[in-house]
Amino acid sequence: MTDTAHALGAARTLWELVELRADLTPDRPVLLQQDRVLTFGELRERAERCAAGLYGAGVRPGTVVAWQLPTRIETAVLSFALARLGAVQSPVIPFYRDREVGFALRESKAEFFAVPGVWRGFDHTEMARRLGARGVFEAYGPESLPDGDPAVLPPPPASGEDVRWIYWTSGTTSDPKGVLHTDRSLIAGGSCLAHALHLTEDDIGSMAFPYAHIAGPDYTVMLLLYGFPAVMFEQFALPEALAEYRRHGVTVAGGSTAFYSMFLAEQRKQPGEKLIPTLRLLAGGGAPKPPEVYHAVVREMGCQLTHGYGMTEVPMITMGSPDDTTENLATTEGRPPAGMEIRIADDGSGNGEVRLRGEAVCQGYLDPAQTAAAFDEDGFLITGDVGHVTASGHLVLTGRIKDIIIRKGENISAKEIEDLLHRHPAVGDAAVVGLPDPDRGERVCAVIEQPPGADPLTLAAVTEFLRGEGLSVHKLPEQVEVVDALPRNETLRKVLKYKLREKFA
Template identity: 90%
Template sequence: MTDTAHTLGTSRTLWELVERRAALTPDRPVLLQEDRVLTFGELRERAERCAAGLYGRGVRPGTVVAWQLPTRIETAVLSFALARIGAVQSPVIPFYRDREVGFALRESKAEFFAVPGVWRGFDHTEMARRLGARGVFEAYGSLPDGDPAVLPPPPADGTGVRWIYWTSGTTSDPKGVLHTDRSLIAGGSCLAHALHLTADDVGSMAFPYAHIAGPDYTVMLLLYGFPAVMFEHFALPGALAEYRRHGVTVAGGSTAFYSMFLAEQRKQPGRKLIPSLRLLAGGGAPKPPEIYHAVVREMGCQLTHGYGMTEVPMITMGSPDDTAEDLATTEGRPPAGMEIRIADGGEVRLRGEAVCQGYLDPAQSAAAFDEDGFLITGDVGHVTASGHLVLTGRIKDIIIRKGENISAKEIEDLLHLHPEVGDAAVVGLPDPERGERVCAVVEQPPGAGPLTLAGITAFLREQGLSVHKLPEQLEVVEALPRNDALRKVLKYKLRERYGPAGAATPS
């Protein structure tokens, strides 16, 4: 990390970080979207005017403001306007509907709710009214505006809870995760420290800004003073023109994004997909080693992958100067200040400034931390001699077959080596004789030949997988179920579909 970035990383609040960066490089761009450019100086000025407009509507320090907005320049401006006031923000992924949105509004006790109006054919304003939301206003093409002279001084303390993020709620209602300005700055600093970026880079945001990755990434821009291209709607090959036009050097998002870029690259293997691209980076889901090797080999750029969660936006991150073996098989190293403890059974536990303050529900908070204040992640792994973290799965992804523990990730990584497999998820299903049986669910790439259980098990045996770990059920699907943020596979849906309730017949 450069001296300037390190100094900026000591900012107490996000607004202080904005002011310090704007003073350093006011005319440099920070956000690019189609033909629009927002500079660091303009971000400060527009956010402060928006803050004044919000203040005129009754938003005060500590007021809870929910917003459900797409990845857009106005969204970032609104978010920093709320940071200028010291309000409590509750970002909601724009693809969520009545159930999730209603839950977030009720649990956070939001006094205001910013929506995009009709966006991608769905009327968010009408949904907000249907849910009885308070203080509903649209913030898409225009934002509240006012004279900054009315504003009180900006917040000076970055350790108070000013953010409520929501977990995906894949098995139950979402959890409201409590963050501070300092925990978000610490997370973004981890990302910036690992990637070795410079002011000459051009990043990209192809994920929802309302995801925890939004501030994570924006902190990195503020620390290093370089811009990012924002994609309100990301789809390939349509988005490639914007990557090329703006000369993006750093792209990514998650494993699903790597796979999408690879699929496009394979359509024209002799031509580099994005000529300026030198690095794919992301996290949010497991990365099979073969994906790393395929990106480096076929796309001609480096791939660094990290480990984060809503509760801790950045835990570890691969670095471009890591060895190929570490980049392929680990999640990178933690930054200074992030403590990793491997508890009994291999469970990963965390303590550090980037860790959340807990949950809205005090009972959930009490259960989330151990007696030494470490966050209990539910992930399983180990730390190598070089300090790199290797994740082997989640506790609930450990399949217990006839008393033997089986890692779903180990099988998934081997399945990705099969030429007729595009993506794969392995789950344990209840079985009266074995306790659990191993079920492999796979997507196939275009033009792939048929797959059979016998063929898959023969391939896995050739790769050296022990016989007791071989899948006993194979399901081939057109598309694995994924969430709307980082396209993470939703295994609970596979368990529901192929478990006792789904009563699918083994292939």
């Protein structure tokens, strides 16, 4: 990390970070979207005017403002306007509907709610009214944001330690949890990402994920620290998005493992011709990365791949670095930054539950009972992930506690089997789950998504392959299901294993 980035990383608040960067490089671009360009100076100016308009509408320091907006320049401006005011923000993923949105509005006690109107055929304004939301306003087009004279504004917040962010977990099996963050925890997470990737002001990044995801501020902090821009994608799909990557000369792309696989699939349509000529790095996190995906990206796309580990509660925990060894980049989640403590609650096997303590860790949840259950007696966040730390300080994740399949009293890692399945040429993606079994306790079920044109896989073919890869006999799947597409969420396209358990149990 450069000296300038180190200095900016010490900013107390997100608004202070915006001001410092705008003073340094006011005319450099920060956000690119189609033909539109927003500079760092314009970000400060527009956010202040928007903050003044919000202030005139009654938003004050501490006012809870929910927003459910797509990945657009206006969304970032509104978010920083709220940061300027010291309001409490509750970002909601734009794909969520009545159940999740209603829950978020009720639990956060939001006094205002920003929506995009009709977006992708769905009327968000009507949903907001149906849910009885307060202070509903639309914030979508370039002229849609509140506007006012910054002279009316009170001083910006001085402390970055107050809770000003409520992010929502996915809520795939129950109601979402409201995760409490401060400006400083978000700056610490973004600093971890920036420090590991060794980016420069000459890079051009990309946001292909919802800005309302915890990755939104994570990535934006990195832009502010290093002073380079990112291309925003309101809707991400390949191959349609490739033209924007090429037009803007994107050097850093990614998002999650599913994104890597999507880029690979497109690259394989034109082998030998680089998919994005300027691309030098894929980076992301959010879901485990099979080693074979790393090797395929480097081999076929001609760029580096660095993968990290984060969650809504801790936006960045570890991150691979381009100067890591090939072995570490392929098989680990990278190293933590200074200030992130990782404790492994070893179960005697060399692996154990991963626990975390540091500035990037959230303050807990809206529900105090959930907060009490989430931290151990020493203040470490209990993640539910299982892994170990290598002698070089790299974190290896071997699965989640709920992904440990207990068959006849023996623990089996779903991730170990998934990593091996990804080596099979007829496997596009795979998810392994444990299903209830009266004789074994649980049986191992492999659910496979195949690439176009592949011969259908059978249980016999899968087990024969895994035997050849050296998998122990007691870990072999007893059930194989081939599906057209694995069920995924709408943010980082994580596989929803609970749906597989429900379907095939």
